[in-house]
Amino acid sequence: MAKAQKSTRDTIVAAAEKLFYAEGIRAVSVDAVAEAAGVTKRTLYYHFESKDELIAAYLEGRDQPNLKLFQTWFSSGEGDLATKVEAVFVNLARAARHPKWKGCGFLRTSAELANMPGHPAIRIGAAHKKKFEAWMAETFAEAGAGEPDVLAKQILLLLDGSFAVVLLHRDPGYMETAGRAAATLVRVALGGAHPRASSERAAASF
Amino acid sequence: MAKAQKSTRDTIVAAAEKLFYAEGIRAVSVDAVAEAAGVTKRTLYYHFESKDELIAAYLEGRDQPNLKLFQTWFSSGEGDLATKVEAVFVNLARAARHPKWKGCGFLRTSAELANMPGHPAIRIGAAHKKKFEAWMAETFAEAGAGEPDVLAKQILLLLDGSFAVVLLHRDPGYMETAGRAAATLVRVALGGAHPRASSERAAASF
């Protein structure tokens, strides 16, 4: 169903995605996107009201594919839950070794637009990360982990941390280190034993 | 030593810091920095060769103060090592609740300049984070933690992850969650016991 024939709008979004991800939002002009898409700027502005709307469309288009990718990586992990979580990080490290890798488009956009807190693109990014977190929380809950919501947030923190750190140092090894940390946290939450199993100190000390 | 009298150069850097941090690098023009500093653009270009050099000076100026702040927060934690590490995150959460907080200037800059990997500002940011990591590693080594270098990287990942996540969601609660994760990892590395104490699976499974 749905003809595969690429509409003009899709062509523009595809060009925007490539450029925005490679160069950054503010570094790429609307003219550049239009030229890369093979249309005039006026045509672009027929399909999008503003550059901001184009940015939003770019991220909107990355939401589902990215989530699917994480889920595929997770499923590919052979072993217990901790190993599957770690597999996400190992695969991410592999992806980060590709020369065109430039971090997480959602996080980079939120960094660039930090002075526009309500920007639609930021809301889309926030929703994307919330979906990841919800998926993780559900997975942990099914496995019977203590405080699955907290654990999900911690995995997200390690994931986004590795995006940020690897972008800065250009050393994907950090992702594998993050994966080990994630696996440790999962095992503590599951096997739950040795280091004060994390309950009943819910708020942090001071 | 060193007269406190603010030189023109320092005034410019101070103005650049305020604007770059609040609005982002590419969103702020050289004219805007000059005006905020109360000098003409030509004067600014007498003290700095280019905008890139000004960006580098901005981050250079944040290096030591930021590190000192982390160390102060760490020392303020009353209790064992894990509690002191957690204190860094708790204090960071408090800072992040300030309305002018806009994440980590180093990480945001590296996100904005992701298409210029060798940029001086990125090198300064990388060096800054390495200093943090080295300080953590040394602290953990003194405490006799297993694999202090790995643990230091994991704390850094949680720290930078919380910068990224909180910038996106505007929910400093994530920092406290990261602090709990950090404390757990420290306890596992110190008390070292229950969940396969992390040695001898150094590389990740596949």
Added chain:
DNA sequence: CCAAGTATATTCACTAGGCGGTATACATAG
């Protein structure tokens, strides 16, 4: 079954202002 009309999609040419950076000249201090 074709003509007229209309909605969609696209183009060229343009604006008004902002951008990083500079040529030149002037002040002040040693």
Added chain:
DNA sequence: CTATGTATACCGCCTAGTGAATATACTTGG
């Protein structure tokens, strides 16, 4: 009188966004 620092004015280019005309595709009337 020279070195350091500051100012005015400017350059060429790029920026997001637009006005008006046009081409294509679908409807509708006869």
